[in-house]
Amino acid sequence: MLAFAFRRILLAFVTILVLTATIFTLINTNQNTLRAIAINELGPQTPAEDLDSWVADNVLTKPLVVRYGEWLSGFAVGDWGESAVFRRHIFGYDAEAGRNKWGVINERLYATGILAFWVFLIMVPVALLIGIFAGVREGSLRDRGLSTLSIMTTATPEYISGILFMVALASRKYHIFNHIPDIPTWISTGQYATLDSFYFKAVANMRNGISFEDLFLPVLTMVVYGVGYIARMTRASMAEVMSSQYVRTAILKGLPRGTVIRRHALRNALIAPFTVIMLQFPWMLTGVVIVEVMFAYKGFGQALFVASTNMDFNMIMACSIVSVVVVLLTQLISDLGYVLLNPRLRLR
Amino acid sequence: MVDKRTLTGAPLHPSVEGFAKAAREGRLSRREFLAQATALGVTATAAYGMLGLAAPAAEAASHAKQGGRLKVSMIIKANFTDARIFDWSELGNVARHFLEPLVRWTPDFTFTPHLLSGWTANADATQYVLSVREGVMWNNGEALTASQVAWNIERWAEADVDGNSMAARVASLIDPDTNKAKAGSIVADDAAGTVTLNLIKPDISVIAGMSDYPALIQYPGKSVSEGVGTGPFRLTNYEPEVGASLDRNDDHAWWGGDVYLDGIDYIDFGTDPAAEVGAFEAGEVHLNFQTDAEQVATMDDLGFERYEVATGATIVVRMHTDTAPYDNKALRQAIVKAVSNEDLLALGNNGLGLVAENHHVGPMHEEYAKLPPISRDMEAAKKEIADLGFAGTTLDLYSLDAGYRLLTTDAVGAQLEEAGLNINRIVMPGSTFWTNWTTHSFSSTNWNGRPLGTQVLSLAYRSGVKWNETAYNNPEFDALLDKAEATADVEARRAIMAKIEAMLQDDAIMIQPYWRSLFAHSTPEVQGFRMHQAFEHHFEKVWLDA
Numbered sequence: 001m002l003a004f005a006f007r008r009i010l011l012a013f014v015t016i017l018v019l020t021a022t023i024f025t026l027i028n029t030n031q032n033t034l035r036a037i038a039i040n041e042l043g044p045q046t047p048a049e050d051l052d053s054w055v056a057d058n059v060l061t062k063p064l065v066v067r068y069g070e071w072l073s074g075f076a077v078g079d080w081g082e083s084a085v086f087r088r089h090i091f092g093y094d095a096e097a098g099r100n101k102w103g104v105i106n107e108r109l110y111a112t113g114i115l116a117f118w119v120f121l122i123m124v125p126v127a128l129l130i131g132i133f134a135g136v137r138e139g140s141l142r143d144r145g146l147s148t149l150s151i152m153t154t155a156t157p158e159y160i161s162g163i164l165f166m167v168a169l170a171s172r173k174y175h176i177f178n179h180i181p182d183i184p185t186w187i188s189t190g191q192y193a194t195l196d197s198f199y200f201k202a203v204a205n206m207r208n209g210i211s212f213e214d215l216f217l218p219v220l221t222m223v224v225y226g227v228g229y230i231a232r233m234t235r236a237s238m239a240e241v242m243s244s245q246y247v248r249t250a251i252l253k254g255l256p257r258g259t260v261i262r263r264h265a266l267r268n269a270l271i272a273p274f275t276v277i278m279l280q281f282p283w284m285l286t287g288v289v290i291v292e293v294m295f296a297y298k299g300f301g302q303a304l305f306v307a308s309t310n311m312d313f314n315m316i317m318a319c320s321i322v323s324v325v326v327v328l329l330t331q332l333i334s335d336l337g338y339v340l341l342n343p344r345l346r347l348r
Numbered sequence: 349m350v351d352k353r354t355l356t357g358a359p360l361h362p363s364v365e366g367f368a369k370a371a372r373e374g375r376l377s378r379r380e381f382l383a384q385a386t387a388l389g390v391t392a393t394a395a396y397g398m399l400g401l402a403a404p405a406a407e408a409a410s411h412a413k414q415g416g417r418l419k420v421s422m423i424i425k426a427n428f429t430d431a432r433i434f435d436w437s438e439l440g441n442v443a444r445h446f447l448e449p450l451v452r453w454t455p456d457f458t459f460t461p462h463l464l465s466g467w468t469a470n471a472d473a474t475q476y477v478l479s480v481r482e483g484v485m486w487n488n489g490e491a492l493t494a495s496q497v498a499w500n501i502e503r504w505a506e507a508d509v510d511g512n513s514m515a516a517r518v519a520s521l522i523d524p525d526t527n528k529a530k531a532g533s534i535v536a537d538d539a540a541g542t543v544t545l546n547l548i549k550p551d552i553s554v555i556a557g558m559s560d561y562p563a564l565i566q567y568p569g570k571s572v573s574e575g576v577g578t579g580p581f582r583l584t585n586y587e588p589e590v591g592a593s594l595d596r597n598d599d600h601a602w603w604g605g606d607v608y609l610d611g612i613d614y615i616d617f618g619t620d621p622a623a624e625v626g627a628f629e630a631g632e633v634h635l636n637f638q639t640d641a642e643q644v645a646t647m648d649d650l651g652f653e654r655y656e657v658a659t660g661a662t663i664v665v666r667m668h669t670d671t672a673p674y675d676n677k678a679l680r681q682a683i684v685k686a687v688s689n690e691d692l693l694a695l696g697n698n699g700l701g702l703v704a705e706n707h708h709v710g711p712m713h714e715e716y717a718k719l720p721p722i723s724r725d726m727e728a729a730k731k732e733i734a735d736l737g738f739a740g741t742t743l744d745l746y747s748l749d750a751g752y753r754l755l756t757t758d759a760v761g762a763q764l765e766e767a768g769l770n771i772n773r774i775v776m777p778g779s780t781f782w783t784n785w786t787t788h789s790f791s792s793t794n795w796n797g798r799p800l801g802t803q804v805l806s807l808a809y810r811s812g813v814k815w816n817e818t819a820y821n822n823p824e825f826d827a828l829l830d831k832a833e834a835t836a837d838v839e840a841r842r843a844i845m846a847k848i849e850a851m852l853q854d855d856a857i858m859i860q861p862y863w864r865s866l867f868a869h870s871t872p873e874v875q876g877f878r879m880h881q882a883f884e885h886h887f888e889k890v891w892l893d894a
Contacts, residue, residue: 046511047786085588086588172629173649205632293620296618296620296627
């Protein structure tokens with residue numbers, strides 16, 4: 001077990017090395033990306049010759065290998081450099097810095113962490129419940145209904161559902177409750193209710209930390225998209241377990257149905273969804289780009305978007321490393337968890 | 349004798365009467381006359397008076413309410429260090445609340461003195477005397493002096509500084525041997541409070557250049573972000589990609605009188621228009637920087653106030669004349685002929701603007717000469733393209749990836765396909781597009797408006813200048829442009845301009861389909877705001893009717 005974990009961690013380091021070397025080389029050998037870096041310093045309408053001379057003076061000063069080595073040694077000790085777009089240090093705590101003592105990555109990962117926490121807290125139980133209820137009786141009306149719902153939410157990308165939620169829940173004029181009467185109010189006054197409590201902000205201001213208002217629509221959008229996939233995986237796994245020999249035996253020997261599902265079926269049915277749930281962490285990292293940009297939620301995804309559209313070299317490197325670490329870490333947890341959940345693998 | 353009609357009391361510039369006559373006779377538009385007369389040192393009131401009009405009263409301040417913070421949605425860019433290298437209007441907008449320009453270009457297209465109290469120009473536009481406004485204080489307690497103004501102008505003239513676009517605006521001060529201001533060309537007299545500019549060659553655009561967004565007067569030796577300035581606000585926070593805040597500086601006596609807002613908060617909601625609409629709906633902002641043409645109807649529909657200004661901002665779909673096959677003039681002419689500018693305005697900008705004539709000078713410029721109308725001739729274009737042997741040739745057509753630039757360029761591509769060419773559309777995000785914008789073979793570029801028609805021609809089409817994206821190299825054009833820039837008399841200049849415009853049309857280096865109207869929206873409580881043709885924010889007299 002320990003040896004396995006150790007091997008995986010070692011592999012993670014190798015992956016990070018290979019990946020950063022690749023990105024570093026790609027960025028540093030392409031004239032256009034180098035010019036894009038220079039544009040950050042010199043402005044968008046600078047002629048190409050000026051950009052090239054800036055690159056020659058400021059970037060291409062030493063051989064590629066030497067520069068990569070320098071970057072890597074800085075990175076290893078936590079010096080991730082300065083962001084060209086945000087004009088701040090990228091990583092770590094800097095007591096000398098003025099207003100923002102924490103680096104961009106720290107702040108942004110914190111914001112995205114809060115978002116991801118709520119997404120998972122809501123998405124996982126909801127998805128598992130839907131999946132279990134659908135999978136227990138395969139082919140029933142309940143199964144068909146829940147499956148259709150799951151497919152619909154998974155098939156609607158965040159940039160569609162996000163806009164729909166924005167219009168329906170965050171627009172004064174087109175708010176959904178402008179069109180659906182609130183029955184008691186309608187009966188007593190004949191008027192549609194103005195439901196201010198159902199009005200949500202479509203942008204995160206994050207002025208006073210991260211509030212419910214900042215989180216509501218982004219979380220809703222991500223949950224709706226993510227629920228369907230996990231629910232369908234759970235359903236498939238549940239249906240398979242329910243038709244297996246030992247469940248049939250348990251039912252036939254006269255155990256109550258609830259006990260069979262809880263004691264015998266669930267535990268085995270949840271092994272597959274567990275892997276899927278762990279795979280949702282890497283998905284979060286890409287999903288948040290769209291959702292955060294759409295709702296102006298200032299998290300990791302939005303920073304990644306801004307950094308890559310502006311060729312902010314240090315930020316791009318930092319974001320790639322964070323992504324790799326998240327992916328490898330969740331895979332490690334997923335593998336270890338799988339071993340723990342599955343007794344057959346534990347024997348080896 | 350003191351002449352009340354001029355800002356400094358100096359005699360009226362000799363050509364002003366001629367312009368006034370032209371304006372009264374309808375040869376010069378009211379707007380053009382106002383720009384020209386005020387650029388020559390006439391007060392706005394007198395300029396209106398010469399047309400027999402009363403100057404519009406300044407926003408009646410008696411009912412203005414004090415207090416409140418104005419929240420504005422705007423991109424917050426990095427590089428907030430040195431005003432002369434500002435490359436985005438947004439940078440200038442934040443800085444302008446505490447750093448002020450010498451001259452303002454108003455939304456009426458006039459020039460009004462700001463940190464100057466006035467200026468005079470000699471008859472051939474080779475010498476300007478700038479009078480520094482009295483009683484202007486820096487917010488560190490010192491008084492603004494003429495030599496500090498001169499220090500700024502000298503820095504503008506440092507052409508070797510990377511990204512210093514002011515050098516092009518004060519080119520007539522620069523000694524080509526040193527790439528700095530020529531010795532003796534900037535003379536400050538602190539006792540008299542004047543700065544005298546002795547130009548190397550006649551230049552009518554000096555005052556206009558001093559009103560542009562990088563032309564903010566900085567305290568010698570201080571970076572912009574340190575916040576030392578003359579304006580009524582104080583910078584409290586600047587965080588690229590996030591936001592910027594300014595408070596009214598109550599410790600500082602601003603020369604311009606009352607300021608109503610307690611402060612200004614700029615908030616960066618990114619580039620997705622949905623986020624900005626959401627911000628309006630949520631009451632997070634009062635005002636935006638700009639409403640894209642395709643968003644105007646949405647914002648109107650949601651009940652926000654619309655602001656509009658017709659401008660010299662435009663898009664050019666230009667060909668790089670050094671790159672084959674665009675070195676073939678006949679092909680370029682056929683390409684231009686195949687395109688309908690009216691259609692491009694309708695498809696590319698929702699019809700919000702004014703059709704232009706492929707020579708980058710328009711009716712908002714005082715020296716604009718109307719040429720015979722141009723129109724699309726698809727049959728002729730098809731035939732010429734076929735005769736030249738280009739039928740079926742694949743051309744790369746580049747553009748940015750969003751908004752009117754994308755849509756307009758798409759429409760150009762579609763029309764050229766109809767004319768028998770094969771168009772390979774290449775769409776790029778800003779970061780890659782701008783790395784090669786001057787050398788793309790065939791691509792679209794947006795240009796902001798400049799007060800004078802000669803200014804943009806000089807920036808973009810003179811042989812060998814930095815921003816010459818067409819590689820246009822025509823000594824005859826350069827000579828005519830030099831002549832136009834030395835002609836203070838607008839009628840005489842118009843005659844030269846007619847030749848220049850015809851030359852640009854005939855050389856067919858670009859499709860310049862339309863002039864854009866610019867829009868912004870606000871919530872109803874914003875009072876006293878006017879959309880500026882160069883996106884400038886002037887908030888001293890803006891107030892909130894909460």
